[in-house]
Amino acid sequence: MGNNIPTVYDPQSEESKWYSFWEKQELFHAEVDKAKTPFSIVIPPPNVTGQLHMGHALDNTLQDILIRTKRMQGFDTLWMPGCDHAGIATQIKVEEVLAKENGLSRYDLGRDKFIEKVWDWKHQYGNRITNQLKRLGASCDWQRERFTMDEGCSQAVREVFVSLYEKGLIYQGNRITNWCTRCNTALSDIEVEHEDTQGNLYHVRYPVEDSDGQFLTVATTRPETILGDTAVAVNPDDDRYKNLVGKYLTLPLVGRRLPIIADDYVDQAFGTGAVKVTPAHDPNDFEMGLRHQLPQIVVINNDGTMAADTGRYAGMDRYECRKALVEELKEKGYLVKIEEHVHAVGHCQRCRTVVEPLVSKQWFVDMKPLAKPAIEAVESGRIKFVPERFTKIYLNWLDNIRDWCISRQIWWGHRIPAWYCDCGEVIVSKTDVTCCPKCGGSVRQDPDVLDTWFSSALWPFSTMGWPKDTAELKQFYPTSVLVTGYDIIFFWVARMIFMGLEFQQDIPFSHVFIHGLVRDSEGRKMSKSLGNGIDPLEVIEKYGADTLRFTLITGNTPGNDMRFYWERVESSRNFANKIWNASRFVLMNLEGFDSNTIAKKFTLADRWILSRYAKTVAEVTANINAFELGEAARKLYEFIWNEYCDWYIETAKARLYNKEDSLNRSTAQYVLCHVLRGTLELLHPFMPFITETIWQHLPHEGESIVRATWPAEQPELVDESAEAEMTILMETIKAIRNMRAEVNVPPGRKSEVILQVSDEWYSTFSANINYIKTLATSEAEVGPIVADKPENAMTAVVSGVEIYLPLKGLIDVEKETARLKKELASLDKELNRIFGKLANAGFVAKAPAEVIEKERAKEREYKEKQLAINERLEYLAKL
RNA sequence: GCGACCGUAGCUCAGUCUGGUUAGAGUACCACGUUGACAUCGUGGGGGUCACUGGUUCGAACCCAGUCGGUCGCACCA
Numbered sequence: 023m024g025n026n027i028p029t030v031y032d033p034q035s036e037e038s039k040w041y042s043f044w045e046k047q048e049l050f051h052a053e054v055d056k057a058k059t060p061f062s063i064v065i066p067p068p069n070v071t072g073q074l075h076m077g078h079a080l081d082n083t084l085q086d087i088l089i090r091t092k093r094m095q096g097f098d099t100l101w102m103p104g105c106d107h108a109g110i111a112t113q114i115k116v117e118e119v120l121a122k123e124n125g126l127s128r129y130d131l132g133r134d135k136f137i138e139k140v141w142d143w144k145h146q147y148g149n150r151i152t153n154q155l156k157r158l159g160a161s162c163d164w165q166r167e168r169f170t171m172d173e174g175c176s177q178a179v180r181e182v183f184v185s186l187y188e189k190g191l192i193y194q195g196n197r198i199t200n201w202c203t204r205c206n207t208a209l210s211d212i213e214v215e216h217e218d219t220q221g222n223l224y225h226v227r228y229p230v231e232d233s234d235g236q237f238l239t240v241a242t243t244r245p246e247t248i249l250g251d252t253a254v255a256v257n258p259d260d261d262r263y264k265n266l267v268g269k270y271l272t273l274p275l276v277g278r279r280l281p282i283i284a285d286d287y288v289d290q291a292f293g294t295g296a297v298k299v300t301p302a303h304d305p306n307d308f309e310m311g312l313r314h315q316l317p318q319i320v321v322i323n324n325d326g327t328m329a330a331d332t333g334r335y336a337g338m339d340r341y342e343c344r345k346a347l348v349e350e351l352k353e354k355g356y357l358v359k360i361e362e363h364v365h366a367v368g369h370c371q372r373c374r375t376v377v378e379p380l381v382s383k384q385w386f387v388d389m390k391p392l393a394k395p396a397i398e399a400v401e402s403g404r405i406k407f408v409p410e411r412f413t414k415i416y417l418n419w420l421d422n423i424r425d426w427c428i429s430r431q432i433w434w435g436h437r438i439p440a441w442y443c444d445c446g447e448v449i450v451s452k453t454d455v456t457c458c459p460k461c462g463g464s465v466r467q468d469p470d471v472l473d474t475w476f477s478s479a480l481w482p483f484s485t486m487g488w489p490k491d492t493a494e495l496k497q498f499y500p501t502s503v504l505v506t507g508y509d510i511i512f513f514w515v516a517r518m519i520f521m522g523l524e525f526q527q528d529i530p531f532s533h534v535f536i537h538g539l540v541r542d543s544e545g546r547k548m549s550k551s552l553g554n555g556i557d558p559l560e561v562i563e564k565y566g567a568d569t570l571r572f573t574l575i576t577g578n579t580p581g582n583d584m585r586f587y588w589e590r591v592e593s594s595r596n597f598a599n600k601i602w603n604a605s606r607f608v609l610m611n612l613e614g615f616d617s618n619t620i621a622k623k624f625t626l627a628d629r630w631i632l633s634r635y636a637k638t639v640a641e642v643t644a645n646i647n648a649f650e651l652g653e654a655a656r657k658l659y660e661f662i663w664n665e666y667c668d669w670y671i672e673t674a675k676a677r678l679y680n681k682e683d684s685l686n687r688s689t690a691q692y693v694l695c696h697v698l699r700g701t702l703e704l705l706h707p708f709m710p711f712i713t714e715t716i717w718q719h720l721p722h723e724g725e726s727i728v729r730a731t732w733p734a735e736q737p738e739l740v741d742e743s744a745e746a747e748m749t750i751l752m753e754t755i756k757a758i759r760n761m762r763a764e765v766n767v768p769p770g771r772k773s774e775v776i777l778q779v780s781d782e783w784y785s786t787f788s789a790n791i792n793y794i795k796t797l798a799t800s801e802a803e804v805g806p807i808v809a810d811k812p813e814n815a816m817t818a819v820v821s822g823v824e825i826y827l828p829l830k831g832l833i834d835v836e837k838e839t840a841r842l843k844k845e846l847a848s849l850d851k852e853l854n855r856i857f858g859k860l861a862n863a864g865f866v867a868k869a870p871a872e873v874i875e876k877e878r879a880k881e882r883e884y885k886e887k888q889l890a891i892n893e894r895l896e897y898l899a900k901l
Numbered sequence: 902g903c904g905a906c907c908g909u910a911g912c913u914c915a916g917u918c919u920g921g922u923u924a925g926a927g928u929a930c931c932a933c934g935u936u937g938a939c940a941u942c943g944u945g946g947g948g949g950u951c952a953c954u955g956g957u958u959c960g961a962a963c964c965c966a967g968u969c970g971g972u973c974g975c976a977c978c979a
Binding site: 029030031216223240241242243244255287288289291292293296297298299300304305306307309365366409410411412414415418419422508509543545576577578579581582583584585587589590592593595596597598599600602603604605606607608609610611652653656659660667668671675679756759760762763764766768769770799848849851852855859862863864865866867868869870872873876877880884 | 903904905906907912913914915916918921922923926927928929932933934936937938939941942943944945946958959960972973974975976977978979
């Protein structure tokens with residue numbers, strides 16, 4: 023970098039270059055180093071078929087910031103990357119491709135061939151998302167990349183399944199579960215999303231057996247399930263129906279005898295207070311059926327059509343059947359009325375199909391014993407959620423946990439390690455079974471696979487080599503923090519916690535850092551169907567990864583959603599460019615500078631920026647440790663732009679251009695360099711590429727900023743008096759600029775300025791008058807405060823300094839008076855507030871002395887200003 | 902029904918946990934400007950009863966209670 027570097031930073035040429043450099047040097051690789059404190063993160067594995075979206079970009083930027091910071095701080099830092107096989111999602115995708123390209127279904131292909139296809143797909147597209155993560159700058163240890171379906175993870179899955187089975191925590195049962203008729207599989211409760219839907223409440227009357235025309239009217243939202251009714255239930259305390267309990271009804275259209283039963287579940291106030299009971303097709307009815315020993319009559323098939331024994335409805339779609347059946351009820355006089363009714367209908371999370379509760383044989387995890395320690399780990403504070411409020415959401419879910427249905431009737435996934443023999447023997451085994459240990463007969467493996475989240479739940483230790491007892495596991499488990507969105511606390515976070523506690527006897531991570539969603543500029547979720555998604559790669563290509571990262575981090579607070587604005591991207595891009603140009607300036611002025619052999623004589627500005635820098639180091643470090651990454655980024659932005667660029671560089675210019683005073687010049691060079699390099703190091707986790715690019719050009723130690731030492735906190739550099747002095751000088755400069763602008767002094771023209779300065783600040787001003795001369799474009803003269811005030815001059819007052827800007831012609835008395843009166847008014851307002859406070863006996867008696875002294879100091883300051891302005895107004899009035 | 906979150910400048914959001922500067926930023930807006938890093942810039946400016954009501958306190962954007970408005974979870978209302 024020299025004088026011929028472009029004035030605009032071009033991320034494209036730098037980013038790929040540095041990423042391959044980092045990879046080649048293995049800077050992201052973690053070796054187990056027992057001498058160091060470990061810091062580890064496992065990536066939330068993205069779907070292997072997926073591509074990077076804004077959610078990933080945010081999630082991984084947050085992780086990368088933490089990882090890069092800790093790496094620089096000298097921890098043994100591991101960021102474990104990998105992908106998830108994403109059972110249903112991947113299977114759907116491959117099925118779609120298959121249908122489109124060959125017009126085939128997976129059944130046409132058969133299980134083995136189909137799985138082969140999926141693996142083909144994985145090999146072809148599986149590294150797409152990892153490459154995209156590299157574009158983002160993610161400093162994962164790619165040598166350790168894992169996949170939930172790889173050998174090791176699969177071994178972990180079997181180990182866990184068998185172990186839980188042997189402990190009786192995994193069992194097989196014939197139960198009613200959520201069934202997706204489109205995916206043709208059972209789902210767990212949380213894979214069902216309930217949506218309020220406008221439906222109807224159909225009131226249907228059932229004739230009472232052996233009565234003269236008596237009816238009992240039930241209300242239902244699903245009339246098609248009438249065909250499967252095996253009872254009607256009323257509340258035992260319901261006086262309307264007490265006399266009917268124990269009697270029988272005749273099921274309309276079918277003619278079946280239905281007992282009238284009493285059950286507490288029934289809400290007297292809802293509908294008619296009488297509920298038809300369909301044990302095979304409703305979870306509550308299923309429970310009631312068990313309580314009352316009612317038969318289960320299946321009337322809906324797995325594919326959502328009506329069962330073979332439903333007569334004229336057989337084979338009809340469930341919703342077609344509903345229409346037709348209501349029509350028939352109406353014709354035959356059973357339909358009493360139809361009311362509109364909004365109710366929550368469950369949809370398949372993956373394909374949005376309405377979920378059908380169906381009875382089937384599935385595998386379940388008994389959750390209560392596993393949930394208990396998982397609750398305790400969070401309640402005790404061993405695992406902390408950031409922000410804390412998510413603790414409640416987590417605990418609430420686990421407190422009400424129900425058993426987890428883990429079997430899926432799909433093909434892509436970890437096949438359940440259970441084998442069945444015709445003799446009735448069920449063998450659950452870590453290794454494949456070929457014959458029945460009991461009778462020696464042939465066995466067949468359970469055709470189902472496990473819920474994808476079953477293997478994800480093991481991720482923090484399966485990726486470390488478990489069930490083998492590895493060095494990685496010892497060093498990096500438990501991991502330090504898990505970074506993820508609030509939408510998968512139940513799916514993933516909770517499950518990792520109980521699996522970790524069960525199989526490692528230890529928590530999987532000590533902190534859970536939760537972030538929100540990235541929405542579009544109108545606050546809508548980004549979605550394929552809306553077409554409002556913004557591709558992070560597009561942003562990276564147009565503006566660079568650093569810009570995207572900075573945009574996602576600033577203006578975002580933990581746990582809250584954020585909106586994506588192109589304007590904000592531009593603002594981040596401008597920031598990158600600002601850093602670029604400030605660095606250009608520094609590099610262009612390093613001629614003759616030797617960072618090793620330098621004598622230093624610090625000026626006020628030097629002491630000031632070093633003090634500000636020291637505070638920035640301390641604050642940014644603290645913010646990152648507290649997961650306040652947006653706040654850290656904001657502080658760096660302000661420090662670089664508003665302090666380093668706007669003021670320090672400006673004060674340094676004269677010193678750099680004056681080659682006579684080489685001590686002064688080299689001191690400026692030293693401070694410019696030192697502060698810039700340190701600031702770049704602080705910024706590196708946020709904007710890895712541009713910081714590396716510049717850092718390499720600055721005098722530095724080491725091969726890459728990636729492994730540079732995190733700037734040390736140097737409290738000895740904090741210099742409050744330098745800050746106070748610099749502040750008043752800056753205020754004076756701003757006041758002069760303000761007056762010049764007010765009367766349209768051309769920016770290039772110097773103005774004469776007379777400063778009357780109190781004793782307190784006199785030496786500061788006389789010693790540093792050059793700052794005012796240069797930065798306020800003024801011929802400034804400093805003198806003590808005297809009664810004799812310049813005539814024909816504009817006036818401004820900062821605490822302890824009266825500033826006069828003499829004008830060539832006469833000043834506009836009216837305008838000047840108005841300006842000063844305005845200033846006086848705001849001063850009066852503020853003084854009144856302070857008077858009120860100080861006059862308040864309670865305040866003086868109870869407020870801390872420090873606060874009171876602060877108010878008194880302000881009072882003195884404002885009174886001084888007020889006095890000066892009043893004097894000036896009197897003078898103006900006489901003209 | 903239960904719970905959480907949000908309401909601060911035209912817009913997007915910090916600040917609220919830990920009460921005490923004249924409440925901040927980005928962006929948009931107005932005026933001036935190509936001064937040897939940067940027009941992706943500089944200088945200056947305008948813009949806010951911190952949703953509302955009440956309480957606690959010497960003192961509330963911040964703590965407490967409630968109201969209104971918005972968002973989102975959880976829940977078996979057939």
